[in-house]
Amino acid sequence: xxxxxxxxxxxxxxxxxxxxxxxxxxxxxxxxxxxxxxxxxxxxxxxxxxxxxxxxxxxxxxxxxxxxxxxxxxxxxxxxxxxxxxxxxxxxxxxxxxxxxxxxxxxxxxxxxxxxxxxxxxxxxxxxxxxxxxxxxxxxxxxxxxxxxxxxxxxxxxxxxxxxxxxxxxxxxxxxxxxxxxxxxxxxxxxxxxxxxxxxxxxxxxxxxxxxxxxxxxxxxxxxx
Numbered sequence: 001x002x003x004x005x006x007x008x009x010x011x012x013x014x015x016x017x018x019x020x021x022x023x024x025x026x027x028x029x030x031x032x033x034x035x036x037x038x039x040x041x042x043x044x045x046x047x048x049x050x051x052x053x054x055x056x057x058x059x060x061x062x063x064x065x066x067x068x069x070x071x072x073x074x075x076x077x078x079x080x081x082x083x084x085x086x087x088x089x090x091x092x093x094x095x096x097x098x099x100x101x102x103x104x105x106x107x108x109x110x111x112x113x114x115x116x117x118x119x120x121x122x123x124x125x126x127x128x129x130x131x132x133x134x135x136x137x138x139x140x141x142x143x144x145x146x147x148x149x150x151x152x153x154x155x156x157x158x159x160x161x162x163x164x165x166x167x168x169x170x171x172x173x174x175x176x177x178x179x180x181x182x183x184x185x186x187x188x189x190x191x192x193x194x195x196x197x198x199x200x201x202x203x204x205x206x207x208x209x210x211x212x213x214x215x216x217x218x219x220x221x222x223x224x225x
Contacts, residue, residue: 001207006054020115032215048074049220057203057207067099068092075190079085087191093175101172101200109188112162117179119157124170
């Protein structure tokens with residue numbers, strides 16, 4: 001991705017989040033120049049990868065396979081210095097922009113439609129060898145209600161609705177075409193993007209960036225500390 005594309009997406013996302021009455025923590029507004037003045041007092045932000053995350057999963061087709069994320073808070077199960085056992089994110093899904101099929105070995109998460117359009121969530125169990133289980137029904141809880149649905153069912157989640165994703169449950173999601181992009185909330189156990197994502201197809205996690213203009217905000221894997 002070009003840095004100019006990332007900058008524009010962050011600006012658009014800031015406006016979209018503000019439209020829905022949500023306020024980001026201060027570190028999300030820091031510029032690269034602000035970061036030059038930060039020190040070890042900000043170590044938790046760096047170690048736990050808080051802040052902006054724009055990904056095309058290394059495929060170079062962000063409009064169709066990608067996601068905009070903001071990690072607001074996060075613990076770190078790999079570092080005993082951090083005892084926080086939970087995480088919170090915002091995710092912004094564009095119309096027909098796929099977050100690829102994946103599951104987590106450890107993380108349980110609630111995915112919530114916080115506003116905007118309709119969130120489409122496709123679900124499968126995983127097999128013992130971590131492939132898609134296309135046969136067995138999926139048991140999943142949505143807003144306190146247990147559902148039994150056929151493998152591959154796509155739930156349509158209206159604003160306010162949520163689904164609980166347990167470890168090993170394959171899922172992919174996108175905003176329904178013609179209904180607008182979606183502001184998604186994620187409330188979960190600690191998030192570990194380096195060790196706890198099992199994508200069905202091998203893909204990357206962060207984009208390769210072409211530096212065609214200065215960064216507006218640093219991404220969560222770019223901090224100088």
